[in-house]
């Protein structure tokens with residue numbers, strides 16, 4: 196990992212100077228050199244102490260995932276959503292079994308859209324119930340919806356619809372889900388129409404809080420507005436964090452509170468304007484394209500796409516610690532006991548995949 200630092204810094208410089216056509220897009224070759232990961236051949240090393248974290252070696256758990264987007268732990272392994280419309284079950288031993296999802300509306304895999312976030316009910320192992328966010332086409336327009344799925348032992352079937360008609364586009368579809376008891380949090384993108392993020396009658400550019408019962412109307416579920424393309428969500432204690440892509444650099448992590456306006460497109464990054472909330476954290480001039488996030492008492496852990504890193508942001512000092520920087524783009528992260536689990540995202544046309552990509556990895560941090 197250390198040997199690549201110089202290369203990585205020069206790449207960062209190149210990326211920083213290049214035009215930035217789409218938030219997640221890579222404009223230069225990545226530090227990922229296309230070779231299979233070789234941890235298994237390395238001797239076991241002592242963890243590296245860094246800013247209070249004991250960082251172990253990155254371990255590849257499973258390989259050959261197809262454009263994975265979100266991960267969720269189940270009792271005997273993992274569920275991984277894949278953009279084309281499948282959900283892969285990954286066993287604790289790393290065996291991948293890919294399953295179709297029976298939907299009443301077809302998944303539209305376009306640009307950044309497709310089958311995106313999944314969120315499992317707490318009793319998933321008994322009921323097989325989960326929620327999923329996916330892009331679809333309606334009357335020639337790109338839209339997004341959140342559906343309830345049930346695992347029937349062989350496939351995932353749509354067993355309910357929570358919300359439909361969320362504005363979509365080739366880019367900026369949002370798509371992260373977070374289930375917390377009887378409510379589900381949903382991030383939506385501005386669907387490439389920035390002003391919709393300020394429009395209180397539009398579901399675009401919002402964070403929604405939807406009762407699982409479906410009670411209420413969609414506009415009543417708008418919890419916060421002024422978001423460009425939020426891609427990560429995590430609740431730690433009472434604090435809800437969301438990661439979000441800036442226009443050119445200035446990606447944000449916000450602490451989300453009810454009724455607040457997070458500024459897009461009126462302000463970006465640390466610009467200020469009365470009545471608008473400035474980010475809890477922003478990345479500066481160079482795009483990171485943050486995606487999934489996880490958190491504990493001390494850190495927010497964040498997967499990044501353009502930045503090709505998994506980072507830990509100290510919740511007090513906001514100091515950033517690089518945890519992983521040599522697997523290419525990273526889409527999602529999950530914290531489980533002493534380990535972070537995360538997925539690369541090199542197979543969706545924007546990365547530089549190895550023959551084993553995409554992969555689910557594990558990193559011990561304690």
Ligand SMILES: [Ca+2]
Pocket residue numbers: 421447457458459462463464472473474
């Ligand atoms: Ca903002």
